[in-house]
Amino acid sequence: MAEEKKCTVCEKNVAVGECDECKTPICEPCINKVKLQSGNPAEQTLNIGITSGASLSTLRQGVITKKLCKDCLMELDVEP
Secondary structure (H helix, E strand, C coil), rough: CCCCCCCCCCCCCCEEEEECCCEEEEEEEHHHHEEEEEECCHCCCCEEECCCCCCCCCCCCCCEEEEEECCCEEEEECCC
16 A cells, blocks of 8 residues: 655645655645636636626636645646
8 A cells, every 4th residue: 555645845734746846745735826817818808897897708717727836836737
């Protein structure tokens, strides 16, 4: 049976993944989540008026969430 790795950031929880760059085992609460504006014009939102907005795309919001390692800030490839 494989031994579960502990998160090296908080040293409390079980790691859900490992950073490809610094090889740090990391748990879900210790993953930095950053929201970025998409660069795709089909996913942009137009601001019309003060509080309303008209979306150019009905499928996507135009906001991308990336998960980053707390140690080296490289993007992680982990599923929640």
